[in-house]
Amino acid sequence: MKLSVMVNEGPYTHQASDTAYNFIVAALTAGHEIFRVFFYHDGVNNGTRLTTPPQDDRHIVNRWSELSEAHDLDLVVCVAAAQRRGIVDSDEAKRNGKDSDNIAPGFRISGLGQLIEAGVQADRLLVFGD
Amino acid sequence: MSETKKFMYINRRAPYGTVYPLEGLEVVLIGAAFEQEVCMVFISDGVFQLKQGQDTIDSGMKNFSPTYRALGDYEVTRLYVERESLEERGLTEADLMPLTWEDEDDDWAEKPSIHIVSRTQLSDLLEEQDVVFNF
Numbered sequence: 001m002k003l004s005v006m007v008n009e010g011p012y013t014h015q016a017s018d019t020a021y022n023f024i025v026a027a028l029t030a031g032h033e034i035f036r037v038f039f040y041h042d043g044v045n046n047g048t049r050l051t052t053p054p055q056d057d058r059h060i061v062n063r064w065s066e067l068s069e070a071h072d073l074d075l076v077v078c079v080a081a082a083q084r085r086g087i088v089d090s091d092e093a094k095r096n097g098k099d100s101d102n103i104a105p106g107f108r109i110s111g112l113g114q115l116i117e118a119g120v121q122a123d124r125l126l127v128f129g130d
Numbered sequence: 131m132s133e134t135k136k137f138m139y140i141n142r143r144a145p146y147g148t149v150y151p152l153e154g155l156e157v158v159l160i161g162a163a164f165e166q167e168v169c170m171v172f173i174s175d176g177v178f179q180l181k182q183g184q185d186t187i188d189s190g191m192k193n194f195s196p197t198y199r200a201l202g203d204y205e206v207t208r209l210y211v212e213r214e215s216l217e218e219r220g221l222t223e224a225d226l227m228p229l230t231w232e233d234e235d236d237d238w239a240e241k242p243s244i245h246i247v248s249r250t251q252l253s254d255l256l257e258e259q260d261v262v263f264n265f
Contacts, residue, residue, distance in 0.1 A: 006263075040153065040157075041149065041153055112156060113160055117164070120135055125261050127264060
């Protein structure tokens with residue numbers, strides 16, 4: 001089955017991104033296709049490479065980046081939600097006059113149209129959040 | 131993308147306590163460009179999003195309630211409000227903004243966008259959907 005996933009909560013504060021991650025791993029293992037993972041609301045905080053959790057805990061951001069690399073996952077961070085919360089790639093940093101970017105490897109910033117398209121194209125859209 | 135799906139946007143929260151209603155509305159507006167079959171649902175504290183006379187000046191937050199009036203222009207013309215949620219909060223349809231849309235197939239007649247429906251009717255509607263967003 002072709003699946004799209006929406007992640008609506010930030011890492012560590014909320015279980016949603018852990019559950020989404022575990023779901024995607026299980027779905028890939030079972031042979032399903034992940035069309036796209038879309039990060040919205042505080043979910044955009046899953047995409048900052050500046051995250052530094054304690055060493056004895058899971059690294060949620062790196063885990064997404066590694067999963068993306070291994071399975072060619074399309075990890076999309078909503079641009080409007082990201083701007084509110086300070087998640088920027090180099091283009092956005094330049095455009096908004098910021099001195100740095102912080103997007104993690106494997107993530108890209110794009111618009112909400114990508115979410116709607118994910119809903120249209122996939123057999124199922126799964127939403128993780130409150 | 132020739133395929134048309136049924137999209138439902140469920141709004142469950144009061145307008146200004148969290149950012150979900152505002153960001154949810156942004157999804158609806160962008161989604162409107164994709165020409166899918168769209169409806170919105172307001173349940174629980176979500177019914178407060180449609181309340182008349184919202185004033186956010188003292189809170190310093192942006193009053194985004196006028197955006198709901200533009201939904202008709204985006205061809206988002208079906209807003210289902212749950213009767214039980216209104217009643218539980220001491221509200222009636224008269225407390226809500228009078229939202230309308232213009233029906234181009236009916237000589238641009240102005241028609242109400244808000245439909246008050248029961249919990250049971252909503253459950254049937256939900257059953258028909260392909261894609262459901264929760265905000």
